[in-house]
Amino acid sequence: MQRSIQAGIAARIGKYSDAVEVTDSQGMRTLYVSGTPGLDAQTGHVPEDFAAQADLAWRNLEAILAAADMSVDDIVKLTQTLTRRDDVAAYRDIRERHLGAHRPASMLSFVSGLVWPQMLIELEAVAVR
Known part of the structure; x- marks a missing residue:
């Protein structure tokens, strides 16, 4: 079984789901979360400050x-994409606040830009319950 999860973030960017959940025959649910930027789902505003974007x-x-x-x-798997290497230390502090002691498999990469030029970070995840 598959269902689309809509939290209003992806709708601000394009025509796709915030996440898709797949349930296997034993009831195990796997959630595939689309790239999630630091934008306000209500207004579409993207803060200029990296720390504000990362927290959002x-x-x-x-x-x-x-x-x-x-x-x-x-x-279980976290993909983190940043546009500026100088933001790594600030990002790690913010990530620690949100993850606490949890340590999923992880990848951090740098790109020259994201879908909107003002976006500095995007998170993608796979979660299982």
Whole structure:
């Protein structure tokens, strides 16, 4: 079984789901979360400040997980994309605040740009419950 999760973030960018949940025959649920930027789902505003964007990206990710009755503790794979290497230290502090002691498999990469030029971060995740 498959269902689309809508938390209002992806709708601000394009025509896709915030996440897709797949349930296997034993009831195990796997949630595939789309790239989630630090934008305000209500207004579409993207803060200029990296720390504000990163915190908002995490809050958006948490909202998507909550819409599927999951939390950051259910994340098994986390992909983090930043546009500036200088933001790594600030990002790690923000990530630690949101993840706590949880340590999912993880990848951090750098790109020259994201879908909107003002976006500095995007998070993608796979969660299982």
